[in-house]
Amino acid sequence: MLRGGAYDDALPPKGYALQTLDRLSYSLSRPRVYASAGDGRSTGEFVPWFCLQGGGGGVMGALLWSGHWRMEARYTPAGARMALGLSNFEHLLAPGGALQLPRALLLGFSGDLDEAANALRVWELRYLAPPIPENWPWVQYNHWYAYEGDIDEARLLAEAEIAARVGCEVFVIDDGWFAGRRPDSYVSWWGQWREDRSRFPSGLWGFGERIRQLGMRFGLWVEPERVDMQGEVATEHPEWLAARDGVPITRRWGDEIAGHLCLGNPDVQDWMASEVVRVVHEYGVQWLKWDYNMGYAAGCNREDHGHQAGDGHYAHTMGLYRVLATVRESCPGLIIENCASGGHRADLGMLTHSHIQWLSDYTHRAASCRRHVQGAGYYLPLQWLNAWVLEGADAYEFRSRMGGALGISARLGSWSQQQLELLARGIAEYKAVIRPLLSGHRSLLSSPWHEGWDVWQLCHPRSGEFTILAFRDPSAISSVRVAPRSISPEEDYILMNLDTGESFQMHGKGLLEISVARHASVLLIGKLVS
Ligand SMILES: [Zn+2]
Incomplete structure (x- = not known):
């Protein structure tokens, strides 16, 4: 079994952690x-x-x-x-x-x-998954952890110029772009997805054009299933709100209350699909981040939505799939990033409609990011598993986010030239060495005996080339011996340490001794000896 992706700052993290039941120790009678x-x-x-x-x-x-x-x-x-x-x-x-x-x-x-x-x-x-473009996943910049909703055109363009220079391929505006958004509110004006010209004088289309001129794609965040109860949508269409026993389904943020639209109602499906398609077309969006920060609890049981009293949550989910399918049909080539407060809706139903998954809002600690990707990789494609670099500017921090889709969310304008060069080198390493192997085989070579070590092997599906990424936490023993997998036991391999440029030879059924400094990583590239 796997735990879900709720925010947690524990170590080892609970998010995407494996849970095992042993038949010998487990009672036969209780499910x-x-x-x-x-x-x-x-x-x-x-x-x-x-x-x-x-x-x-x-x-x-x-x-x-x-x-x-x-x-x-x-x-x-x-x-x-x-x-x-x-x-x-x-x-x-x-x-x-x-x-x-x-x-x-x-x-x-x-x-x-x-x-x-x-x-x-x-x-x-x-x-199952939608087709993915070439060189997927693109390296992403998102401003959320750097500025949250405190954004404007000048601030983001300054970041975008640096993001493009270090190698980012998509620039995503997260929450904070729409008219009426107040920095102190997570409710006010939700549901009215119109650009804020006071913050973006060139408009979002113009901003996106500038992003494209920098060689990146333009991404935008939305949260369509949630509305401000005092806002236009909820007051003009109170009949669209999900309700339980006559009471609207809500979530409170401080003194404010957000409502939940019911996608079991076909009118709401039609409105949401056309509104999201408008946002995509009007603002030139190439990457849409779809967030979902509240649930419907037991579900809507209104009688005037077209669904039955006992199946409101089912009808909402089916309606959501229909809306996503309509949006994708109307916007060919659009990338959809799935997010629900991080990984609260990171399932295979959403995989059929999305291209990338924001794994967890806890993307702060390198070791947590590695464990999240390790666990989620048991059921989702590695290219979907997105984690971000925040402030730590070194190879250990960067590589800890390379087990899936790499992203950056930092005030790059405050980074030194040397830090930016390191980041550019890290992104180039990801694109050249890690990304081409994400559709291949992954083996976790670390074992419970190697506490504080995470050792991953990624193998190319055909060529036999592979990469070993090893991470040592500060408290861990100084070296480990691992047995690489998915390679021929009869062949010899040459391994190159990407940091030092040193090479050495290894037999396919031999053990590999890995030794690195505390809080550091090593990246080895293996090839058959020709
Ligand atoms: Zn309903």
């Missing part, structure tokens, strides 16, 4: 229950995913669903029994009627968990 978060977001607590292992292989399963779900794990004398599906759900089906239930996947595998995840990610890229 263990895992579920979506109480607010309805699919991965706030756990991920709807499991892996059963034994006898040199196993079965991996997942629900492709972005709303309420429940999973029961139980051991019986006949073996393990897993039940996974919708929860808190009632729908009266008329004779002859049909209902589309969430899809589920089952993957039988031989080998271990890494080999199962490698197979799953290949399958997802081929059959």
Whole structure:
């Protein structure tokens, strides 16, 4: 089982952490229950995913669903029994009627968990995820951790010029761009997605053009499912709000209250799709970050939305899929970044409609970023797993965010020339060495005995080239011996240390001794001896 992606600053982090149940130590009589978060977001607590292992292989399963779900794990004398599906759900089906239930996947595998995840990610890229562009994932700049919502055109353009110079490929304006947005409010004017000309005198289209001239793509954040209860949308269309037993479903931020639109209502679907398409076309958006900071709890049970009383949360999720499909159809080539307060809705249902996943709002500690990517990589393609560099300007910090999609969120204008050169070198290293291997095989070579070490191996799917990235935390032992995988045991390999330029030879079935300084990393590139 995997924990979900809720914000946590613990170490080791709880986010995307594996949880195991051992048949020998687990009672046969009690089922263990895992579920979506109480607010309805699919991965706030756990991920709807499991892996059963034994006898040199196993079965991996997942629900492709972005709303309420429940999973029961139980051991019986006949073996393990897993039940996974919708929860808190009632729908009266008329004779002859049909209902589309969430899809589920089952993957039988031989080998271990890494080999199962490698197979799953290949399958997802081929059959589930939207097509991805070349040189994916693009290195992203996002201003959020540098300035939050305190942004304007001049400030962001100054950052954009530096971001382009160090090698960023997309520049994303996060929350803070729309008219009426107050720095002290996370509610006011939500739902009215119009540009703020007082902050962006050239308009967002003009700003995006400047970004494109700098050689990057232009990205923009939105949160379409949430509205200001005092705002235009909620006051003009109170019938669009999700409600439970006659009371609107809300979330409080300080003294203010945000409402939740119900996408079980086809009118709301149509409005949201056309409004998001307008934002994309009018502002020249190439990358749309879709946030979702509140859930619908038990779900809407209004009688005038077209859904039934017991299936409001189901209807909202199906409506969301329809809106996302419409937006993608109307905006060919648009990249969609999935975000829900970080990883609260990071499931395989959203994977079918998005190109990248903001993993966790806790992107501060290097070791946490590595563990998040390690765990989430068991069920999502590595290219989806986005973490950002904040302030630490050294190779250890940069590489700790390279297990998936690399991003930067810092005041680059205050970095020294030397720090910016290091960052540019790190981004170039990512593009040349790591990124081409993200669609290949990943093996975690570190073991529980190597506490404080994270050792990853990424292998090219065809050429046999591979990379080993090793990280040593301050408290860890000084060196480890690891056994590289997915390479031929009969061949010799030459390994080059990218930092020192030194090379050495290794046999395919030999052990590799890795030794690095405290709080440092090493990047080795391996090739067959020709
Ligand atoms: Zn409803």
